[in-house]
Amino acid sequence: MFEIGYKCMECGRETLQREPLYKCSKCGGALEVMYDYERIRANFVPMQFRYMPPTHMKYYFALPLKAPHNAVTIGEGGTPLINIGGNVYVKFEGVNPTGSFKDRGSSVEISKAVEFRKKTVVCASTGNMGASISAYAARAGLRAVIFTPEFAERIKLKQMKYYGAEVKVSGKTYSEALRASVEYAKKRDAYLTGDYPYRLEGQKTVAYEIADQMNFEAPDNIVIPVGNGTLFYATYKAFNEMKALGIVDNIPKLIAVQAEGCRPIVDAMKSGRLVPAKNPETIAGAINCDDPVEGAGVLKAIKKTGGRAVAVSDDEMIAAKRELAQKGVYAEISSAAAYAGYKKLKLKGKSVIIITGIGFKDEY
Numbered sequence: 001m002f003e004i005g006y007k008c009m010e011c012g013r014e015t016l017q018r019e020p021l022y023k024c025s026k027c028g029g030a031l032e033v034m035y036d037y038e039r040i041r042a043n044f045v046p047m048q049f050r051y052m053p054p055t056h057m058k059y060y061f062a063l064p065l066k067a068p069h070n071a072v073t074i075g076e077g078g079t080p081l082i083n084i085g086g087n088v089y090v091k092f093e094g095v096n097p098t099g100s101f102k103d104r105g106s107s108v109e110i111s112k113a114v115e116f117r118k119k120t121v122v123c124a125s126t127g128n129m130g131a132s133i134s135a136y137a138a139r140a141g142l143r144a145v146i147f148t149p150e151f152a153e154r155i156k157l158k159q160m161k162y163y164g165a166e167v168k169v170s171g172k173t174y175s176e177a178l179r180a181s182v183e184y185a186k187k188r189d190a191y192l193t194g195d196y197p198y199r200l201e202g203q204k205t206v207a208y209e210i211a212d213q214m215n216f217e218a219p220d221n222i223v224i225p226v227g228n229g230t231l232f233y234a235t236y237k238a239f240n241e242m243k244a245l246g247i248v249d250n251i252p253k254l255i256a257v258q259a260e261g262c263r264p265i266v267d268a269m270k271s272g273r274l275v276p277a278k279n280p281e282t283i284a285g286a287i288n289c290d291d292p293v294e295g296a297g298v299l300k301a302i303k304k305t306g307g308r309a310v311a312v313s314d315d316e317m318i319a320a321k322r323e324l325a326q327k328g329v330y331a332e333i334s335s336a337a338a339y340a341g342y343k344k345l346k347l348k349g350k351s352v353i354i355i356t357g358i359g360f361k362d363e364y
C-alpha cells in the first residue's frame, strides 16, 4: 500500500517499480523494499495501534500488499514472548501454523503471488521454508514446487507433501537447490519465492511484535540464528522503520549465531571478506546455508547496531536444546543454536532470543 520501489543493499541503486524484482540490475546485489514513510506517518494512529493485540497483519502498514483482501493468512504471528529467567526472553516462533518463523514471510510472498495472478510458485529450501510455502500455496489454491538439497530432513519433506507440494531433491548443497529453483522459475514462468525482498518484508513483523510486547522499549540484544540471513536483516530493517516512525527510541544490538560447520558470516566478521563456506556440515540443517543470500545485509546490520557474530558446535546446540526444554520451550536444533550463542557470549542486559522453529522439526 505504501511501498514505492526497491533499493539495492550493495550499491544503493533505487528502482521505482512495484513488480517482483529479485536482484539489483546493476550489481546483482540483494534488494530491499522502500516505502513512503511520510505517508505511513500521516496515516498512523498511535493510540489505536497501541491497544490492538500483536498479530502479523497488525503491521500491515509496513507490508508491501496492494490491498488487505489479498492477504493469504493462516493466523501466523502473535507468538508468545516468554521470560526464561532474569532479563532473558525467548520469542517462540515455533508455534506458527507450520512450526516455524517462515510463515510470516510466506504469508506475504503468497499474497503477492495472488496479486500477480500466478498459478505456480517455486522455492529452494532446506525444509522449513518449503513446508511453509507449500501450506500457504495450498491455502491460496496455487501449485507449489520445492527444490531441496539432499540433507533436508525427511520429516520436513513429508510435511510439504501433505500440503500437496511437488518435492524435487536437487544437489548436495543449498546453493545447488537454489540454482535449480531459479532455472525452473525462468523456464516455466513460475513465481520464484525464497529469500527475496517480499519475504524479508513479511519477516519484519517478528521485530514489530517483540517491540510491541515489550511496551515499545527495545531490548538491549536480539539473538538470531543465521542461515540465509533474511530474518536478521528484516529485524534490522524493522527496528529502523520503527525508529523512523517514532514507535521506538533505540535499536537493539543484533547478534548472529551460526554453526561451527557453516560459518561464513562469523568468518567474514574476522577477515572482512564474505566467501561461501567450503564443505558445510552441521546437524542444524535450517542454518546450513553455505552462501547466505542476505550476507551483505547481515554484516551491515551487525556493524551498524554494534552487534556480534558467534559460532557454536553441534554439541553446544544439543545441550542448549535440552536446557530450553527444561524451561518448557521445545526448540528446533538450529534455533537452540541461538540460545547456545547467547550463553557463549555471556550477553549483558535485556536479551531476546528468537526461537525460529519447533523441536518436532528435526530428529536431534
Ligand SMILES: [Zn+2]
Binding pocket: 008, 009, 010, 011, 012, 013, 024, 025, 026, 027, 028, 029
Ligand atoms: Zn546494486
